[in-house]
Amino acid sequence: xxxxxxxxxxLSVPEGAIASLNCTYSDRGSQSFFWYRQYSGKSPExxxxxxxxxxxxxxxxxxxxxxxxxxxxxxxxxxxPSDSAxxxxxxxxxxxxxxxxxxQGTELSVxx
Amino acid sequence: xxxxxQWPATLVQPVGSxxxxxCTVEGTSNPNLYWYRQAAGRGLQLLFYxxxxxQISSEVPQNLSASRPQDRQFxxxxxxxxxxxSGFYLCAWSPRGRTGGSPLHFGNGTRLTVx
Numbered sequence: 001x002x003x004x005x006x007x008x009x010x011l012s013v014p015e016g017a018i019a020s021l022n023c024t025y026s027d028r029g030s031q032s033f034f035w036y037r038q039y040s041g042k043s044p045e046x047x048x049x050x051x052x053x054x055x056x057x058x059x060x061x062x063x064x065x066x067x068x069x070x071x072x073x074x075x076x077x078x079x080x081p082s083d084s085a086x087x088x089x090x091x092x093x094x095x096x097x098x099x100x101x102x103x104q105g106t107e108l109s110v111x112x
Numbered sequence: 113x114x115x116x117x118q119w120p121a122t123l124v125q126p127v128g129s130x131x132x133x134x135c136t137v138e139g140t141s142n143p144n145l146y147w148y149r150q151a152a153g154r155g156l157q158l159l160f161y162x163x164x165x166x167q168i169s170s171e172v173p174q175n176l177s178a179s180r181p182q183d184r185q186f187x188x189x190x191x192x193x194x195x196x197x198s199g200f201y202l203c204a205w206s207p208r209g210r211t212g213g214s215p216l217h218f219g220n221g222t223r224l225t226v227x
Contacts, residue, residue, distance in 0.1 A: 031213060032213040034215050034216075041223075042220075042221070043202055043218040043219060043220050043221045044156070044202070044218050045218075046215045046216075046217065049215055051213065088155070088156065090215075090216075092213055092214070096161075096169075097144050097146075097161045097162070097163045097169060098144045098161075098163075098206045098207075098213075098214055098216075099144075099146060099158055099161050099171075100158075100215075100216050101158075102155050102156040103155065104154070104155040105155055
């Protein structure tokens with residue numbers, strides 16, 4: 001069974017700091033990785049995806065992928081209280097209808 | 113643009129009653145469709161996925177079933193609900209034709225409480 005692991009948190013950072021969220025995966029063949037944000041009581045929302053080794057930046061968000069070490073991380077710069085949510089890492093299972101395996105999620109709390 | 117509709121938003125049902133949750137997608141054809149469940153404070157568990165009309169794959173044995181009577185319609189059902197069926201049910205879609213590497217797009221979810 002393919003696995004995706006995340007620290008459940010909560011991770012607490014002060015406003016304006018960098019929040020670092022990590023995810024490890026078991027399948028060395030995984031080629032793409034997705035980060036979702038889920039506010040309490042709401043459905044997950046895609047915020048980043050990354051396919052290649054290295055960094056991908058989108059505004060305040062940076063996704064980092066290291067396939068050799070089988071981890072993917074999400075950095076949030078200049079964290080805001082509105083970033084307080086649970087962040088889910090997801091990895092696709094190939095040739096099975098495109099389904100995604102999700103980590104348990106990391107709860108982030110940004111304190112003003 | 114593509115949109116996904118899921119209803120109802122909340123539902124309270126007694127143990128032993130039937131269940132029917134519906135999901136429809138607009139603005140795309142031949143989507144892959146998914147039902148996930150999220151128990152309180154837990155991660156997302158894939159229940160069913162479908163790559164075409166009438167094609168349903170079940171991920172875990174349970175008290176639920178799924179059907180896809182039309183290309184962009186996905187239904188989650190139960191004949192008799194259990195207390196353990198309570199949770200947040202999420203329908204999602206992804207583009208067909210890619211065996212991996214496409215993100216899923218979620219509906220707003222149905223919060224089911226079985227009493």
